[in-house]
Amino acid sequence: MYRASNQLICTFLRCGRRLGANSSLGQVVRLEELLKKSREEVIDIWLAYHSDAQGCRVGSVLSSQECDTFAARAAESPMFVLPLSKPAGYETLLVQCQMPYVLVTGLEEFKRSARTVTELLRAFYISSEDYQLVHTFNHQPAKFDFGALLRKLNIQA
Template sequence: MRRLPLWILRSAAAGSLRSPAPSRGGCPVPRAPHLPAEAAAAPAELARWLPRRGYSRFASGFTPLEPKKLGSILDVERAKGLSPEHLVAAWDDYHLGRGHIGVSMKAKLYRLLEQRSATCPYFVIPLWRGSGYTTMFMQVQLPHMIFTGLEDYKARGTQASPYYTVTHFTEFAETKDTVLVRGDVVFTSKLTDAEAKCLLETAHSFYLNDVRYKLVERFNKETHDFEFKDVLQALEMPSM
């Protein structure tokens, strides 16, 4: 696989702004800085050199990507007797303060995620941090999602180690219309729990929101037309 040229991704690299802005729903929303128009320019061929194989090459030999069993997290037999609402509440309560991320989604949304990620498995997401943003590279091969820093991916390619892994559990999709989602931060020095939750919510939104998904499609299928500034605009982040 060809390595990503540094100039291709300079507009998606970590940036800095003058001052942070208050957060909204756990994901900070920055104030727009006074920048010249040329500062908003982003490369048009960001995804041209992305890998076209399964995620195992990206994270080869990385144990957190080994399939997790839901039974190692909760008592599946006992959970079968719970209503969907009580199951979700128990799942959420279990993950509070444990250093992991626990969310849930409807089975219909998971099937949509499955359908869309099958042909568009890659994307880049800016994550607001301090007075600027850093960019994460993500790869989806359900039931897993994996995230690493774009700078690490640029430097190490398929040998880059994931910062964060996500597993979707479908054991209750048919009986309770519920898919349980578990996120594990691999490197706590790279990503906080709050950032991990924000990253997961943002990733899901780009695949499940019809308008945002057009950017994912463009990134994977029409790389010449992809502009990173459109992602920033969708998230109400200023271009660097």
């Protein structure tokens, strides 16, 4: 995670590859050039860097407040399940937050649906209403209603 101009840039998901050591922002981009760019250009550069043809590297950009919320909630409730809609039902992915990484099972399907998973994670960890499902999953698993999660995502069982 990197902070730049009141914008927090998070690399959320990496799949199918060995996780390397954390890099500094200066190792990832030419910092002196990046500082000359507008907010929108920085976002575009960051997202372009964190995408590739195989879909094995996905990034997202959050505000500082959103990232603080995500990080606090990921520490409090590090695991969740995400049903990923498919033409014939759904596939359930298990998510485990080990900040600054988020690990996701079901790698082959994830590679094809990385953007969807990233946006779902963002929604469930940032939205207070949606986060209740994540919190219940982690802290009161006997009360977790997977059917409610499916209904929330308009996925038919």
